[in-house]
Amino acid sequence: MAEPKENPLMEKIVSLCKRRGFVFQSSEIYGGINGFWDYGPLGAELKRNVKELWWHAMTRQRDDVAGLEATIIMSPQIWKASGHVDTFADMMRECKGCNKRFRADQVEPQSGILFQYSGAEDGSYDFWKQKLLQSEKIKNLVPNEEFQKAVAESAHIRHAPSLISIVREYLISSADVELVSIGQNLAKSTNNPPKSSETYAVMLPLDKPQESADKKAIQFYQKRGMAHPKPIFIAKEKFENIHNICSECGSILSDERPFNLMFKTYVGPLESEDNVAYLRPETAQAIFAQFKNVLETSRQRVPFGIAQVGKAFRNEVTPRNFTFRSREFEQMELEFFIKPDEVIEAIHGSVFTPTPNSQLLSPEPNWGWQAWHQYWVEERVRFYEGIGLSRDTLGFHTQTPAELAHYAHACTDILFKFPFSKKDADGSVKGDELEGIAARSDFDLSQHQRFSGKPMGVFDEELRTAWTKLPKEKQDDLWKRYHDHRKNYLEKSGVESKQAEKDATDDANGLAKGQYIPHVIEPSAGVDRLILALIANAYSEVTETDEKGKSETRVTMKFHPRVAPVKVGVFPLLKNKTELVAKAQAVRELLRPWMNVFYDETGSIGKRYARQDEIGTPFCVTVDFDTLGEKPELLDTVTIRCRDDGKQERLKISELLEFLLSKIR
């Protein structure tokens, strides 16, 4: 089991999510469906806010990104080009005993005594012989001498001929149903395949006897079709922390085999191979497939990006960690298309190479993939900071060359320290992935060009002009580098060597005429894990003990005002005073067109504050008698109470909207 057995903080978070309507189990009234989660009223608001902020930051606030909203079901050709049909699989191991499936990299280590069996012999003959010897009726049917002889022989010889001849002569033709059955089974047992050579092993605690292991082995071979298996025990051995044992039943796991994670369906009335389609396992591919359409209709030029938010689906073998790894999830992906470094060099003479400390706030024309990659990592961290995830809650992982796909230049993962994140050997928590920012070269567009036969390159007048002005050596150098890069891609993609040389030459000749396939930087974030990070980050509790010694734990969700599902609570001091209620409702109507307002008139003001604290509302506004003018100088003012410091201020109603907007936007 990969799920930590006990994680008190996660349990509290899951419980709060259910209790306050952030997250429910999908189809809960039907016992749920593993790996699927619904967002309740507050969760839906929180998620909308996050998606809206991302969309705003990525598209509307920039000139160089266009939006897209593509379908979940697309042509299956897309997934052939992307490699998902062939290689988007998890290695899986199945328990030989109980058939439970595990992701190969998530098997929990187990310790104990491992009993091993090389196979099983068929024990049918022995079983039925025993039945026969135990039968009282046989004495009346078969002459004693003949029977004793057969018994004696059968003690030494497997499938004793004299016993078989008794079976043929007396038993099968007898009138007794039981004897006929024994006879038939004995006769048949001589034809049974003699044994199974499938191996089996089971791990048991140190104090368990061999019989317990034998019993499990018998069950194992029975399930494989042997009625009376006699497992062949070969060894027992003590092991510590081995990774091939089922955590549920102790049986050994099968070898690894791949399991494609795409959900499959059929489009149209026929369930035929021609009509197979997949639920997208990522939103990115639609962006590549529509790259040319967007380029041609949006007046963008490289460098520019295409952004998309939407659902994706992966048939995870073991969904886990609440909403962190589920089977249906939402992504926010940007594909930012840039010029290859050779193009930058041709136009600008050289490529700007940043140091790790370079402040990359505003894109420059001479940026190559490294600067763009570093820029997008920083941009994304700034986004997370802007919604309340401070830098110390985050972690980073730079993928090693061994981890990187063959075509990728680099990939940086932004991590969040979740309650379930594992501790390193030194006790520090690195975190789990929120987002990966990958420099994927021109692999994706090149694949779609090869598979669709449609050109995915762009023409760049500036490049064409610059090229003609380059010295010959520079031209040759750039030509060769571009050629070698293209040839390497083509050969790695399985294009035959001669053809690859020809195509790479064409591509490099194209470069000299102003043509190239853009490279891409891909910041790819998961919405659901971000929501979970925001919830975990916001969770805070205080236990207070009153004068009677009774202690109470109060939860405050410290959401950043930008993402908080409810922005402001509006309360009349008393619910039975018409003027207070009317004024409070007027305040609600004033604010509502601009933000999500929670109007509440029941319980004490303290209770109402606590209620809002628990759902993370950053501000509460109370209409009291001063608002109505009891103290004339306070007419049309309200108290506004801030969740995080509990402080209250007096504010004019006319200034309320601007005050709140400045905080929540």
Added chain:
Amino acid sequence: MAEPKENPLMEKIVSLCKRRGFVFQSSEIYGGINGFWDYGPLGAELKRNVKELWWHAMTRQRDDVAGLEATIIMSPQIWKASGHVDTFADMMRECKGCNKRFRADQVEPQSGILFQYSGAEDGSYDFWKQKLLQSEKIKNLVPNEEFQKAVAESAHIRHAPSLISIVREYLISSADVELVSIGQNLAKSTNNPPKSSETYAVMLPLDKPQESADKKAIQFYQKRGMAHPKPIFIAKEKFENIHNICSECGSILSDERPFNLMFKTYVGPLESEDNVAYLRPETAQAIFAQFKNVLETSRQRVPFGIAQVGKAFRNEVTPRNFTFRSREFEQMELEFFIKPDEVIEAIHGSVFTPTPNSQLLSPEPNWGWQAWHQYWVEERVRFYEGIGLSRDTLGFHTQTPAELAHYAHACTDILFKFPFSKKDADGSVKGDELEGIAARSDFDLSQHQRFSGKPMGVFDEELRTAWTKLPKEKQDDLWKRYHDHRKNYLEKSGVESKQAEKDATDDANGLAKGQYIPHVIEPSAGVDRLILALIANAYSEVTETDEKGKSETRVTMKFHPRVAPVKVGVFPLLKNKTELVAKAQAVRELLRPWMNVFYDETGSIGKRYARQDEIGTPFCVTVDFDTLGEKPELLDTVTIRCRDDGKQERLKISELLEFLLSKIR
């Protein structure tokens, strides 16, 4: 083919959608995938605006609606309870000739001569006999006299014994491969099933000879496994406009049979019946399944609603009319839960019954389902008016009792007059459905209660108190009406009569104690068809002829500012004047946090206006030399040009944001 052969306006709209990046064909580079459409940069913005406005109007602007965001894949039990597994099917007919499938209600009428066949005889014997007679080699093998006798007999007798005996005696044992084959086939032909009794018919134009029909019939029976069919012709007849002929190949269509429209997949690694799941065909059911969770966590009480926006999938047999009927689409659904009329009557003495002209602007406690239904129809029309669909572009359809589901009280469809909407006999256009507002009684919650075994009722203290104060006759009357309604539901749902009586009695006894299952009003709108309506409604063109007689057609998309994908274009008068550019960019930065801005500095101002007109931008702001203070009194003012009347005003930059916000919100 249900698609109108020619619809110039639709063609223009489809072309504009592609050209300007509103809508692309999904997976276009791979030849597309029928029934799936992507939204390009402008389409994605338009769609976001519409969904955001709906969500805002339905949840944030109201106290009585909570939001939800559930998964697309849910427990398959949900679709059993809802009836979709059993009955969510289209009647489909398949062409007997080319296997093309048609929705039964969308077969185009055909005219011509129908050639009918009652089946086919097996012609193998005749075919191989002919081969035998044509063979030269036979003469050397079989004595001539014997052969001639067999030939003569075979002219009169089917499967002539003398010919068969020649086959056995000479042919099968001969050394000649061809003769052996003929012999074997002749021998076998006596065992062939004598004929097919499957009927077939094909319609041909008046001038075609019978041979053409026979050829088609032969092909038909061959495809069914007969090698040498002899179709049995029974009649030919002239028909006009009959609805059972394939428009592609003329063959007759099969009888109707149901085809379930849900996309099916498997969750988990095994493709077994236990793991079947469906892509939701509507968003509504998740709301019913989570009704109790939302009720318990949101502090709502009946009457209240749950709103959801999300994708849904239907494996349409014939997707058509552009994005109007696609296989992947998005819904905006509200389930508004109300008290049954018996509860209203118990609490308030009577149920308020509206007239068709009642102005229902603000909900009242004594509303029954009729008032709520009428209120929601009006609310939804007001919503459409608020985004630019005036009442005269809409139509209404009140479902007749025959159209209504057995459990529904009423359903009103709001229609839009699409370019492809059909004309009535009187020439008027009724329109096609944008949204249905259904009064669905307590059917849905009752079904989930029965299928999940989880109670879906609510307890109402006000009802319990009111009930005790009712006179006995009133109690009996309400009890009986509620009982009868429940019993009717249970019996119609297949509950056995005695059990239904018992359960209905329990339900009515529950009512007397304050318990009931809420009824529901369901306004259910399709996002994609609304987008298409907004595009069709906005489309407007003017053809202008210049002095040289050259005419040009200009398109303006008159989107309501609330939904327009771009709210404002911002232009510096000249792009090579740094001060103008800097000022224009400052204006862009001022507006951008609040709305989608398009900054454009290329081409003449007139061209830039035209560009914005074609994508439907309602306002354009130009920064000119006066802005910079050329006329000092105009310092820091800009011209703002309105798309619809072309008028220009001068406005202070400091007033710009407020002016625009007042228009676009």
